[in-house]
Amino acid sequence: MTASKTYDTHIVHINAWNLMGDRTEINLPVKAVRKLTEAVSRLPIPMDGINNKDLAMLMDALADCFDAGMTGDIIGMTTAEGMNVRVFIDQR
Numbered sequence: 001m002t003a004s005k006t007y008d009t010h011i012v013h014i015n016a017w018n019l020m021g022d023r024t025e026i027n028l029p030v031k032a033v034r035k036l037t038e039a040v041s042r043l044p045i046p047m048d049g050i051n052n053k054d055l056a057m058l059m060d061a062l063a064d065c066f067d068a069g070m071t072g073d074i075i076g077m078t079t080a081e082g083m084n085v086r087v088f089i090d091q092r
Contacts, residue, residue, distance in 0.1 A: 007069050008034070009092050019082035030066055030089065037062050065089070 008031035017023040028036075037059045065074055075087040 007066075010071065010089050011092055013086070013088050013090070015084075015086045017084050029092075033062070034066055 008029060010030045012028050012030055012033045014026040015024070040059055062074075071089050071091070073086065073088045075085060077085045
């Protein structure tokens, strides 16, 4: 298996939770997230409520992480309201 194909089997984890006990966990192979980021970049995103430029920059940043074969934490964030988000990539 080539390095690219091996990396495509790594898993992107997206975990979000809040102080109320709500929790969401999404686990997808890098290959699937690559396809999603490509599709999202072609969607007509409405400007009300979403800053299209920021979304495009996020998709570009994710593509750069994938191209570099990055593993580990990509995003770690806690809001003032107590919402926590963690995005990381690890081997399957």
